[in-house]
Amino acid sequence: MPPAPTTFTVSEATRKKWSEAVNEQANAAPVLDLTVDNITENVIAVNSNVTDNPRLQYLITKFIRASHDFIRDVGLNFEEWEQVWKFLTSVGQISTDVRHEMVLLSDILGISALVDSISHPAVPGATEYSLLGPFHDDRAHFVELGESITSEGTPGEATLVRGTIKDINGNPVNKALIDVWETDGNGTYDVEYIDKDGPDFRGKLYSDKNGAFYFSCVRPVPYPIANDGPVGALLRKLNRHFFRPAHMHFIILHPSYDKLITALYTRDSKYIHSDTVFGVKSSLMVDYVWTEDLKLAEQYGVKPFKRVLDGVEKEGFWLLEHDFVLVGKRDPVSLKTRD
């Protein structure tokens, strides 16, 4: 049987579809005099001899049919196809270990969000998934509970983040690994700075025995995705803006729970209703609450800053509180299945 996608269970109907696709190799025919109307079946026949990977066999067969149908439907011509393959080549060529232009292309076409929704269907009561994005960096430093994930002098407004990690029955999750990353107050990730050596505005910490976590950072702001490459050029041609609303990324890991990749979006942020990569979900919208509780600041080691409110200078900081709910690896499969 074909291997199932790793993150959800497939139905018997789907398994049957895969077997049928494999059997299309029975249609093998000489590759000769192919026309607009008969080429697809022949190309599929030629690509129907994968012996050790039925899932690949299924995907390539389906891809050939879908791509050919699309090309026939729109009547794509030689000059247009030349533009497409040159564009895709340039997307690959500008990519590096820290710049994933192909992901960006996938993001702005809603493909990443769709794949994400398929792989991580919403489980009632649990925190929803959101896009990983291209800026996760596993080299982030570990911090103790209450420490700051931003270095001294990071531009941005001081923020205390606190919350809990729980399971879907409300039990605290001890020693969950929280991997968090964000932009600084300029809307820039550490890896986007040429002269920064080492991770910043990101960190890893563990929840305590009550499932609690807390750390300080800066309040994230909206920012434009990289738009100096082919994807930026495409967005311009499509008359689209480049911006994501302010958000903070999280991955939460624990051996007994499904990996959670998500982000918290700032409810009053500009672009909250027009995220250029289609990642925002209502359940992931959060409020940053202004507080002048300097005792709390001292307790958590947050450095308050000054801000003019109604003409009066005030000293305080932002407080973000959020509880994450994980799905257990042993929770019923029916919860996690879409098919």
Place this chain on the structure above:
Amino acid sequence: MPPAPTTFTVSEATRKKWSEAVNEQANAAPVLDLTVDNITENVIAVNSNVTDNPRLQYLITKFIRASHDFIRDVGLNFEEWEQVWKFLTSVGQISTDVRHEMVLLSDILGISALVDSISHPAVPGATEYSLLGPFHDDRAHFVELGESITSEGTPGEATLVRGTIKDINGNPVNKALIDVWETDGNGTYDVEYIDKDGPDFRGKLYSDKNGAFYFSCVRPVPYPIANDGPVGALLRKLNRHFFRPAHMHFIILHPSYDKLITALYTRDSKYIHSDTVFGVKSSLMVDYVWTEDLKLAEQYGVKPFKRVLDGVEKEGFWLLEHDFVLVGKRDPVSLKTRD
């Protein structure tokens, strides 16, 4: 109205489809809480504001729908998509000015052949089109009628090519530019040799007032497409071979006729029925005829070679004769229309 594809005329029905696609922008909606089932309409709405290029508007709209439908249909998951975008990135990264890996990918999936068939529908009585391939080089030297397009010492068996260029009414085409390229007898193009400076096994020449042309060269042989990159790795996974049957490429140009991009395939070549890029057409199959007519060799400046036939050494060369038929720019549009 949207600009029509450059090489054929579209019907009113197609024009109407384009207009409707543009109007989908009326569906614009907030980008929030997108699910597997509602994401496509929303992504299309966001991409429906192209103001100056209705064809791009149509293509992007159709592409979003087709790609999303494919992903939903196969249940593509996060890990699989990661493999796909990393693969596409590597296809771009290995590409250079003379190595077009994205074209190769398009070729082995039958996409190039399909786009070619759409752009160049067969016209009764005229020579059929075939794939351009990645090895055309506009820097080819001009040669006089009867000269060789291969340099002294090129590996391979001496061949005389002669034929005519005519229109669909049988009239000769004077001063048609014939741009021809092939591999040497090792199955290698000039640009694939690291130490070759300048074009070889390729040339440009003009037909005479009778439409006639003739040149000498070497007989082409089957060869494997570049398979040291990601496309080669994919072909291995698909259990496919890498070979094209022996063929000689031609572009024929004349101001009064449609540009003809084609190739002549050797009828008795290995892989003639399994061309890995799906280019072979019966009407483009040709025979290389062995001749020991040394007077003809002298007349055309061909250097005969020795070959053992039925245990006896013979001296001779190969003769390839073919007539090309061009479609006039003023020939009825109905001939060139598929839609």
